[in-house]
Amino acid sequence: MSRESLRQFDVVVVGGGPAGIAAAVRAAQTGMSVGIVDDNPSLGGQIWRGANRDQPAAARQWLQLLQSAQVTTHCGMRVFHQPEPGILLAEGADDVREFRYKKLILATGARERFLPFPGWTLPNVMGAGGLQAMVKSGLPVSGMRVVVAGSGPLLLAVASYLRKHGSIIPVVCEQASWASLLRFSASLMAQPSKLAQAVALKKELAGIPFATSAWPLAAHGSQVLESVTISRRGKTETIACDYLACGFHLVPNTELAQLLGCQLSDGLVQVDEFQQTSVEGVFCAGEPTGIGGVEKSLAEGEIAGLTAANRRQEATRLFTARAKARRFARNLDRAYSLCPELKSVPAPDTLVCRCEDVSYSRTKEHSSWRSAKLHTRCGMGPCQGRVCGPATEFLFQWKPDSVRPPVLPVRVGSLAESVSQPAHGSLAVQGDHQ
Amino acid sequence: MPEPLILKVNGAELSVLQGTTVAVALTIARQACRISVSTQPRGPLCGMGICFECRATINGKRHRRSCQIPCEAGMDVSTDE
Numbered sequence: 001m002s003r004e005s006l007r008q009f010d011v012v013v014v015g016g017g018p019a020g021i022a023a024a025v026r027a028a029q030t031g032m033s034v035g036i037v038d039d040n041p042s043l044g045g046q047i048w049r050g051a052n053r054d055q056p057a058a059a060r061q062w063l064q065l066l067q068s069a070q071v072t073t074h075c076g077m078r079v080f081h082q083p084e085p086g087i088l089l090a091e092g093a094d095d096v097r098e099f100r101y102k103k104l105i106l107a108t109g110a111r112e113r114f115l116p117f118p119g120w121t122l123p124n125v126m127g128a129g130g131l132q133a134m135v136k137s138g139l140p141v142s143g144m145r146v147v148v149a150g151s152g153p154l155l156l157a158v159a160s161y162l163r164k165h166g167s168i169i170p171v172v173c174e175q176a177s178w179a180s181l182l183r184f185s186a187s188l189m190a191q192p193s194k195l196a197q198a199v200a201l202k203k204e205l206a207g208i209p210f211a212t213s214a215w216p217l218a219a220h221g222s223q224v225l226e227s228v229t230i231s232r233r234g235k236t237e238t239i240a241c242d243y244l245a246c247g248f249h250l251v252p253n254t255e256l257a258q259l260l261g262c263q264l265s266d267g268l269v270q271v272d273e274f275q276q277t278s279v280e281g282v283f284c285a286g287e288p289t290g291i292g293g294v295e296k297s298l299a300e301g302e303i304a305g306l307t308a309a310n311r312r313q314e315a316t317r318l319f320t321a322r323a324k325a326r327r328f329a330r331n332l333d334r335a336y337s338l339c340p341e342l343k344s345v346p347a348p349d350t351l352v353c354r355c356e357d358v359s360y361s362r363t364k365e366h367s368s369w370r371s372a373k374l375h376t377r378c379g380m381g382p383c384q385g386r387v388c389g390p391a392t393e394f395l396f397q398w399k400p401d402s403v404r405p406p407v408l409p410v411r412v413g414s415l416a417e418s419v420s421q422p423a424h425g426s427l428a429v430q431g432d433h434q
Numbered sequence: 435m436p437e438p439l440i441l442k443v444n445g446a447e448l449s450v451l452q453g454t455t456v457a458v459a460l461t462i463a464r465q466a467c468r469i470s471v472s473t474q475p476r477g478p479l480c481g482m483g484i485c486f487e488c489r490a491t492i493n494g495k496r497h498r499r500s501c502q503i504p505c506e507a508g509m510d511v512s513t514d515e
Contacts, residue, residue, distance in 0.1 A: 039483050039502065040482070040483065040502060041455075041502060041503070041504055046482055076502065078483075093503070111480060111482065111484045112480060114479065114480075114485075121470070121474055121476060122475075122477075123461075123466050123467075123475055123476060123477030124461075124477060125479075126479055126480075126481060127475075127479060127480050127481060129480075129481065129482070130478065130480045130481035130482070131481065132481070133480075133481030134455075134461065134478060134481045134501070136456065137455040137457070137458050137501070138450060138451055138453060138454030138455065138458045138459075139461055139462070140462070150506070190467060199474070218482045223466070223475055224464070224475075225475075251485075258449060282437070354470070354476070354479070354485070354487060355486065356471060357470050357471045357472040357474070375435055381486070382486035382489070382497070383484060383485050383486045386484050386485065387479070387480070387484070387485050396448055409486075409497075429482055
């Protein structure tokens with residue numbers, strides 16, 4: 001590896017969303033050298049994606065702080081391996097870079113949970129956040145009919161965003177029950193800022209039908225999506241549409257934390273009160289410690305950044321804000337827990353694993369994730385189970401396996417560079433892609 | 435307002451605005467990003483580089499996640515994988 005490809009920092013932050021930005025800013029403000037590594041083409045994470053116009057004030061403020069704090073940013077770089085503690089390897093479009101750190105902060109965010117239903121592999125069936133990301137990346141949706149479905153507060157935010165961009169929203173289908181959402185709204189009373197957000201959103205959504213206990217039963221179309229059949233409190237209805245934006249709340253990205261040996265419990269990265277994981281010097285902030293949104297991510301990021309810079313006293317000042325944000329996270333989790341009826345939505349020939357095209361009936365024969373992987377290649381494709389893993393966890397209560405490097409498919413050349421390092425762990429080439 | 439740029443999608447010229455990702459260009463051009471192992475057409479799902487459904491050949495490099503790559507003038511994108 002060439003000298004230019006080597007980078008050394010006091011603190012390396014993986015992930016440039018709210019948690020990563022807050023962590024980097026707080027660490028850099030104390031004089032530490034800080035580098036952010038992010039897979040996306042620009043900073044902001046999914047929620048502040050394409051940080052430019054129509055951004056919330058918080059996003060603008062934090063990005064400004066980041067600029068003046070002299071943080072080095074490396075976008076379009078995905079971390080795939082840690083050959084030894086203190087060194088991470090990341091792959092870009094044309095190169096591999098080495099990042100050396102004294103302290104590491106993982107702020108790897110979350111992804112949408114996708115659940116299989118007949119026709120969900122048709123083009124123009126996307127995640128809810130997925131379609132929003134596409135619109136933020138230039139997709140025109142003016143005049144398009146978009147059914148929004150799945151679960152979680154993201155659905156309403158996406159519906160409102162799409163309507164602002166000219167889409168017609170025939171319906172928003174939320175799988176959670178009305179009763180469950182009412183309890184959640186009641187819990188918001190204790191948090192005026194969240195309540196104000198909810199009220200503002202309700203106003204924006206005026207006129208869009210919002211169905212609870214509702215979910216997609218099937219998407220139809222020959223080459224591309226044409227319509228979707230939904231179940232709405234037990235009744236079915238078919239709606240013509242151009243896009244189906246469907247995601248069932250979020251699942252944390254914990255693969256890198258697992259690779260580094262950080263302890264997980266119930267699928268979440270375990271941290272102490274200063275956001276340190278079970279691995280000394282490795283911190284974790286934001287969604288991987290529990291899905292909770294921007295406020296939680298910012299508070300945890302700040303605490304991690306300050307602690308990594310040995311400012312524990314200052315970090316403790318954020319404990320109250322974090323506690324409040326975590327209460328919200330717990331309520332969120334309860335309100336949007338998945339209803340068991342969703343398990344009977346896939347048909348025998350519905351694909352569960354989209355990379356390897358493994359059907360529901362073939363996966364169902366197995367008793368564990370490992371057995372399904374070995375016999376059907378379910379979860380063995382390029383996404384490495386990031387889509388079908390959370391789906392099978394819900395459908396069959398399977399627990400995912402341990403994580404091995406590389407955590408994502410990389411070019412053979414990148415692997416070759418990583419093993420030509422002076423010190424390295426054992427590296428298995430997974431799958432036959434790329 | 436971003437400037438328009440022209441790229442090639444499966445041989446045909448397409449004009450998009452600066453900042454548009456390749457996955458979006460393919461969706462605008464109504465081209466499936468890839469054909470699955472059981473020959474189904476596939477398009478973007480997650481929009482954030484996780485699902486690998488949007489991979490396409492960009493400037494001769496195969497298996498690129500098109501949702502993570504902004505379009506560039508003169509770029510050559512093909513979905514013949």
